[in-house]
Amino acid sequence: MIFELITLLHFLFVTGFTIRILVRNNLTPTTRLTWFLVILILPYIGAVIYWMFGEADVGFHADSKRQKILTQLEENHPEVLGNKKYLEEHIEQQYCSAFAYASSVNGFQLTAGNSARLMRDAKDTTSNMIADFDAATDHIHILYYIWLEDETGISIANALMRAAQRGVKCRVMADGLGSRKFIASSTWKKMQACGVDVAVALPLKNPIRTLIFSRIDLRNHRKITIIDGKITYCGSNNCADPEFRVKAKYAPWVDIMLRFEGPIVAQNQLLFASDWLVRNPSTDLNDFVYSLEAKPHGFYAQVFADGPTERRDATPQLFTLLFAQAQEKLIISTPYFVPDYSVVNGLCAAAHRGVKVVMIFPQRNDSFVVSATSKSYYRQLLESGVIIYEFKDGLLHAKTMTIDGSITLIGSTNLDLRSFDLNYENNILLRDDELTVEVQHRQQDYIEHSHKILLDDVLKWSLPRRIWYNIVAMLGPVL
Numbered sequence: 001m002i003f004e005l006i007t008l009l010h011f012l013f014v015t016g017f018t019i020r021i022l023v024r025n026n027l028t029p030t031t032r033l034t035w036f037l038v039i040l041i042l043p044y045i046g047a048v049i050y051w052m053f054g055e056a057d058v059g060f061h062a063d064s065k066r067q068k069i070l071t072q073l074e075e076n077h078p079e080v081l082g083n084k085k086y087l088e089e090h091i092e093q094q095y096c097s098a099f100a101y102a103s104s105v106n107g108f109q110l111t112a113g114n115s116a117r118l119m120r121d122a123k124d125t126t127s128n129m130i131a132d133f134d135a136a137t138d139h140i141h142i143l144y145y146i147w148l149e150d151e152t153g154i155s156i157a158n159a160l161m162r163a164a165q166r167g168v169k170c171r172v173m174a175d176g177l178g179s180r181k182f183i184a185s186s187t188w189k190k191m192q193a194c195g196v197d198v199a200v201a202l203p204l205k206n207p208i209r210t211l212i213f214s215r216i217d218l219r220n221h222r223k224i225t226i227i228d229g230k231i232t233y234c235g236s237n238n239c240a241d242p243e244f245r246v247k248a249k250y251a252p253w254v255d256i257m258l259r260f261e262g263p264i265v266a267q268n269q270l271l272f273a274s275d276w277l278v279r280n281p282s283t284d285l286n287d288f289v290y291s292l293e294a295k296p297h298g299f300y301a302q303v304f305a306d307g308p309t310e311r312r313d314a315t316p317q318l319f320t321l322l323f324a325q326a327q328e329k330l331i332i333s334t335p336y337f338v339p340d341y342s343v344v345n346g347l348c349a350a351a352h353r354g355v356k357v358v359m360i361f362p363q364r365n366d367s368f369v370v371s372a373t374s375k376s377y378y379r380q381l382l383e384s385g386v387i388i389y390e391f392k393d394g395l396l397h398a399k400t401m402t403i404d405g406s407i408t409l410i411g412s413t414n415l416d417l418r419s420f421d422l423n424y425e426n427n428i429l430l431r432d433d434e435l436t437v438e439v440q441h442r443q444q445d446y447i448e449h450s451h452k453i454l455l456d457d458v459l460k461w462s463l464p465r466r467i468w469y470n471i472v473a474m475l476g477p478v479l
Contacts, residue, residue, distance in 0.1 A: 034474065066309045070274045072285060074107055080266040080290050082109030086300055091431055095407055098321045102304040102429050105314045113294020114262030114301045114430070118438050122242040125233070125257045126152050132227045133159040138289060139169040141226040141272045143201065145178040145219065145412070146238035148246065149185045153239050157187050164195035169287075171276060172196055175220045176203040178238075199279040201424075218308055221423035223412050224272050229289035232260045232268040234411055234428045236399050244395075250366045254391070256398035256442060258410060258435075260301075264428060266290040267303035271426055299432035306413070307424035315413060315420045319401075320346035326355045326403045331443045333360040333391075333400045336367070337374040338416035344377055348384035356387070360446050362397075363390035369472055370416065376473035382455040389450035396446055400439055408436045 021035050074081060087099050087110050103109050119125040133140055133156075140163055147153050164170045172191065174183055182188055183200055192198055201220035225233040235257035242252040260268075273288045306315045316339070323330060323346040330350055337359075351357040359381065365371035378388060401409040411427025413419045430436075 066274065066278055069277045069281075070106070070270075073270050073273055073277075076285055077266075077270065077290050079292060080263075080270050081107050082111045082263070082267070082302055084109050086110040086112050090300055092406075094327060095325050095403075095431065098318065098325050098407075099302065099429065099431075101318055101321050102302060105310055105318070106303075106305055108267050108303045108305075110300045110302045111263035111267065111292075112300055113296070113298035114260060114264045115295040115298050116258045116260045116430075116432075116435055118435070118442065119235075119257045119259060122152070122237060122253075122255055122257075125235075125237055125255075126155060128259060129225060129233065130155060130159045132231055133163050136163050136168045136227050138228045139171070139226075140228075141171050141224070141269070141276070142239075143173040143220070143222050143224040143272055143275055144239045145175045145221045145223065146240055147174045147179040147182040148238075148240040148244075149182050149187055150241045150243075150245060152241045153182060154187060156239055157191055160196050161191055161194040164191075170196040171199070171272075173199045173201050173220075173272075173275060173279070174239075176200045176205075177217070177219055178221075180204065197280075199276065201275060201279065217418075217422060219423050220275065220307075221412050221419065222271075222275070222305075222426040224268055224426055226265060226269050226272060229269055229291040230261060230265055230293070232265040233257055234260060234268065234426065236397050236412060242394075247366050247395075250362075250364055250395040252394040253397045254394050254446070256400060256410065256439075258428075260428070262295045262298050262301075263292045264301045264303065264430075266292055268426070268428075271303060271305050275424070299430055299435065301428055301430035301432075304409070304411070304427045304429050305425065306419075308422060313420070315425070316340055316343050319343055319415070322401065322403060322407070322409065323347055323350045323357075326350050326357075328404045329356045329358075329402075330404075331358045331360070331400070331402045331440060332415070333396060333398045333443055333446055334415040335362050335365065335395060335397045335399070336370050336414040336416040336418070337361055337377070338370055338418070339377070340417065340420065343415060344380065347381060347386055351381075351385035357385070358387045358389070358443075358447070360389045360391055360396060360443065360450060362395045363392050363451060364395065366395060369475070372469045372472035373475075376469040378453060378458050379455070382453065382458060388453040389447050390453060391446050391450045393449045398442075398446070400443060402436050402440050402443065405436055405440060406433055407431055408439050410439065 018039065021032055087096055091099055099110060119128060140160060160170045160172065188198060202218060223237060235255060237255040237257045244251050244253045269288055269290055277283055320342050347357055361374055381388060399411060399413055409427055409429050411425065413425040413427050419425055
């Protein structure tokens, strides 16, 4: 009798999770099948894993709240969204659909009259930021996924405190998981005492509640810095030393940052405001300054931001569209390559039709799972004609894409399922030959410090090695 009861409960348990997986309409067949296997092979452990990581949902209340805030901001400041006519009049036809698609995700259209300067390295980025903070007269807004209490983190904090003490409005956000130690540090408290307004994005004050109603690994991965509504930084830098002491054996972290001026700053401001108001609903919508001052002879650009409350699969769809529009050369650097098959197929298709497709990954990755999954795609990519390099001098953390020496996408998004489905990300998509060539030169510098992966070497991998990579890659849809 007891055995029959246990069998019945086990059947109902597995059936319940199976039905849940079947009724969800936002899963790919591959992801659905992977979850089936996890539940069937390891039913109880698999159920816990699914409960913790199976659903990319921040909750209806959070979803509707965020969308309501963004709608209010856009209605109050429609001029910030850009102008559709720039796309129709100034972007070559072969690239128009990618910019149009990006606009469809969160409403940001092209802006005109932007300028940007490529930072030399992390030290140059920090020194320029601090100089901008020290020159600020109205406000400084910061949002970072990782903020460490190291030389960079403390220097930035000190500059913010100096600004706050002379009357500059400083608003600072850090992710509750990525910056958890800094949020608990004396420096964080000291900033508050000096008048810096601080907030935690996706806090972990009640992890049990988060696990029940959402996912603990839904994170705000954005890296946004705004000064006086006139300057913004965009790229891959967190607020941390390149030595990245929490994972020092992979150092240095090699990042890329651009310092922008022009109307594109207003779009990043609006994006920051939408995140800030989720945590600080009492803040007046009009407390954020939006400057639309255009730079002479500036280029066209727009913000592309994604997250679990946006349209599902928006980022991989944009990426595959960008791949499809490349005519001559497509160069991508990314630290984390755990793609869905639309991205893999898009890269292969571009190479097959004659586009020079170059991928640059770190040789040593801080995640062995990501490293193995990435390598499981090497043979398919190489056989399609994609050129693969592995950067040797640290962990290449720069997220860059250049197309035909004309189009650049730069920001926080990796080519992995976490960036596609789970993280809030921010990027800038722009059309400019001069700046794109500069970014290409930086990509070439990465290549010169890389090892080229040859198809013959991949074909010589041992059978156990290939099996290991493919087993790990099978878990990609649920990572």
